Amino acid sequence: MTIEELREDEEEGPPSQVESEIVTRPRRIALFVEPSPFAYVSGYKNRFQNFIKYLREMGDEVMVVTTHEGVPEEFHGAKLVGSRSFPFPWYQQVPLSLALSPRIINEVKRFKPDIIHASSPGIMVFGALAIAKMLSVPIVMSYHTHVPVYIPRYTFSWLVKPMWLVIKFLHRAADLTLVPSAAIAKDLQQYKVAASNTIRLWNKGVDSDSFHPNFKAQEMRLRLSNGEPDRPLIVHVGRIGVEKNLDFLKSVMEKIPHARIAFVGDGPYREDLEKLFEGMPAVFTGMLQGEELSQAYASGDIFLMPSESETLGQVVLEAMSSGLPVVAARAGGVPDIIPAEQEGKTGYLFAPGDLDDCLNKLVPLLDDISLREKIGQAARVEMEKYDWRAATRVIRNQQYNAAIWFWRKKRAQLLKPLHWLAKFFLPTETYRKITAGVNP
Numbered sequence: 001m002t003i004e005e006l007r008e009d010e011e012e013g014p015p016s017q018v019e020s021e022i023v024t025r026p027r028r029i030a031l032f033v034e035p036s037p038f039a040y041v042s043g044y045k046n047r048f049q050n051f052i053k054y055l056r057e058m059g060d061e062v063m064v065v066t067t068h069e070g071v072p073e074e075f076h077g078a079k080l081v082g083s084r085s086f087p088f089p090w091y092q093q094v095p096l097s098l099a100l101s102p103r104i105i106n107e108v109k110r111f112k113p114d115i116i117h118a119s120s121p122g123i124m125v126f127g128a129l130a131i132a133k134m135l136s137v138p139i140v141m142s143y144h145t146h147v148p149v150y151i152p153r154y155t156f157s158w159l160v161k162p163m164w165l166v167i168k169f170l171h172r173a174a175d176l177t178l179v180p181s182a183a184i185a186k187d188l189q190q191y192k193v194a195a196s197n198t199i200r201l202w203n204k205g206v207d208s209d210s211f212h213p214n215f216k217a218q219e220m221r222l223r224l225s226n227g228e229p230d231r232p233l234i235v236h237v238g239r240i241g242v243e244k245n246l247d248f249l250k251s252v253m254e255k256i257p258h259a260r261i262a263f264v265g266d267g268p269y270r271e272d273l274e275k276l277f278e279g280m281p282a283v284f285t286g287m288l289q290g291e292e293l294s295q296a297y298a299s300g301d302i303f304l305m306p307s308e309s310e311t312l313g314q315v316v317l318e319a320m321s322s323g324l325p326v327v328a329a330r331a332g333g334v335p336d337i338i339p340a341e342q343e344g345k346t347g348y349l350f351a352p353g354d355l356d357d358c359l360n361k362l363v364p365l366l367d368d369i370s371l372r373e374k375i376g377q378a379a380r381v382e383m384e385k386y387d388w389r390a391a392t393r394v395i396r397n398q399q400y401n402a403a404i405w406f407w408r409k410k411r412a413q414l415l416k417p418l419h420w421l422a423k424f425f426l427p428t429e430t431y432r433k434i435t436a437g438v439n440p
Contacts, residue, residue, distance in 0.1 A: 013197040014405035026059045027400070030113035030137075034124035035085075035095050036066040038075065044119065044144045046207065046314060047180075050388035051395070052078050058396060063111045065104060065124070067095040081107050083124070099127035105134070113137055115400055120177075121147050121167055129173055138407035140400065141171055142178035142202055143188065146332070149309040153243045168193045175410070176403035178202040178395070180312035181333025198406060200399050204337065205388035206317040213323035213380060215294040224262035224299060226283050232259040232366045235300030235324070237293070237315045238307070240267035245306040245329070250276055251355050252304070252362065257281075259366055261304070264288050264296045297322035301372055302365050308352045310334055320347065321383035325375035327361045329353075346379045 037048035055062050056076045064075070068082035083104055085095035108116075108131050118128035120141040132139035147167070148160050171177045171194040179185045180202055189196050221229045234253075238244060240263065253261055262283045263273070274284055288296050297303070303319035305328035310316075312333035319326050320337070328334045330349035338347040348361035365372050 014402050026061060027114045027396070028061045028063075028112055029055060029400075030063045030065065030108055030111060030116045030128075032099060032116065032118040032124050032128035033064060033066045034097060034099075034119055034122045036069055036071060038066070038072055039069050044314070047144075047202075047205070047388075048119075049075075050205065050207065051392050052076055054389045054392035055396065057389070058393070060396070061111075063108065063113065065099050065108070065128075067097045067124075069095050079111065083127075096123040097127075099124045100130055105131055109135060115140060115403065117142065119144055120170055121145065121163075125170055129170065133173075136411075138175045138400075138403050139173075140176045140178060140403045141174040142180075143167075143171070143184060144180065144311055146184065146187070146309055146311050150243045164191050164193075167191075174198075175407040176200060176399060178399060180204065181336040183331075183333050183336065184311050198402075200402070202399075203386070203391040203394055204312060204317060205386050205391040206314075206321045206383050207388065208321045208384055208386075210294055211297055211318040211321035211383075212294070213298050213376070215291065215298040215322065217295045217299055220292070220295040221299040224264075224283055224285070224296060225260045226281065228260060228281075231281075232256075233299070233301045234259055234261040234304050234362075235264065235296065235302070235319070236261065236304055237264040237297065237319065238305075240265050240270040240273055242269045242272075243307070243309050244269070245308055245353070246273055247276055248306040248353065248355075248358075249304065250280070252306075252358060253277075253280055253282070255355075255359055256363065256366060262296070262300065264293070294322070297324060300324055302327060302362065304362065305329060305334065306352075306358075308332060313337060316347075317383060317386070320379035323376040323380045325365055325372050325379060327358065327365065342382070345375070346382045347375065 033048055037045045052062055052064065053076045056078060062078040063081060064078050065081045065083060067085035069085060071080050071082040081104065083097040083099040083101065085097040087095060115138045116128055116132045117140045118125045120143050125141060129139060148163050151159050151163055168191065177188065177194050177199045179188065179199060182201065185199050185201065188194065188199055218229065221233065224235065225231055225233050240246065246269065249261065253259065260281045262285060264285050266287045270284065285296065297319055303324040303326045305313065305316055305326060308329050308331035310332035313328070316326055316328055316334055316337050326338065326347035328338070328347065328349055329352040331352045335349060338349055343349055350357040350361050
């Protein structure tokens with residue numbers, strides 16, 4: 001976008017007092033999240049679970065519409081509604097749902113939301129958008145999966161352009177777009193997905209109590225190192241998908257035969273990756289949760305992240321909170337976590353796909369225990385600054401305010417012809433009463 005366009009966007013944004021206003025009255029918030037943040041393991045699972053928890057703590061009524069699979073009976077007092085789902089054809093582990101059945105529509109209608117917030121992209125976001133328009137409610141969309149980057153790896157490259165058109169359609173229809181990193185915001189602005197003043201950052205957060213160096217456990221280290229705890233131990237946590245560039249790690253491990261690597265997680269590429277690492281010092285634990293996951297992070301020496309498609313990189317935050325030095329590809333949202341001024345202090349970034357650059361950052365950490373401890377401790381201190389409660393407060397008190405302001409502005413523009421007729425035919429006092437609640 002040009003500087004003139006950016007300035008125009010800024011001039012059309014809500015006044016600063018609107019965004020800084022503290023909302024004291026409880027709101028009714030309908031969340032449409034696909035796939036389920038209660039069953040599907042991904043970077044946004046902790047994000048949405050903590051978001052729901054702290055919205056409830058702040059006094060808001062919350063309804064969560066999600067895929068049927070894994071919906072608990074109750075979650076921090078939020079009302080949960082499961083919608084029948086079907087598997088995504090190219091990624092069977094991901095259940096999708098339109099969530100536009102009469103039952104879902106009636107549930108949301110009875111709930112009377114003040115705002116609808118939908119995860120994007122996906123199928124359910126279309127249902128959320130339709131319901132928001134039916135009920136005349138503001139809608140916020142948060143962008144969590146950078147699908148255009150994944151498409152060439154799973155399907156056909158020619159689908160990338162139509163996918164961008166779908167994303168643009170959705171987010172131009174939304175009143176506000178939330179993104180997990182500045183890099184993703186830049187991509188969406190570059191493709192003119194939405195006006196730059198309607199794209200806002202959902203601040204990063206991490207549960208620094210659950211991911212803590214104190215969870216280091218000798219038994220877990222024995223398990224992850226396949227019985228060789230004295231060897232340097234590299235850990236990778238996350239979904240095992242082809243888009244994560246995990247095959248790159250074979251080339252890395254071939255250069256450092258004295259080290260061990262543990263893959264914590266599951267996914268459609270696991271079987272292929274296990275075959276690729278056959279005969280090498282690698283352990284595949286499958287999915288771990290709760291205290292076992294906390295121990296897996298804290299019991300390693302280094303966290304290695306080759307993925308180039310992370311919208312944020314929640315596992316990087318969790319590793320740093322666990323006191324591990326991180327070596328990650330300089331791509332996606334990870335540079336937001338380890339910015340240029342912090343490189344070499346809280347972690348290291350390497351050029352994506354550059355084996356030599358990766359080894360130059362990784363080997364000194366493998367060979368120097370004191371350096372590992374120094375970087376890990378600095379990473380932990382940095383992560384203590386980020387709090388899910390504070391991130392939720394910003395969304396609730398600032399971003400939702402802005403979304404409502406934009407929604408009222410759109411509504412006022414659509415009603416301008418009717419206002420003109422009303423002003424022409426109705427008495428002045430009656431006209432004022434009608435328009436009092438419409439203008440932003």
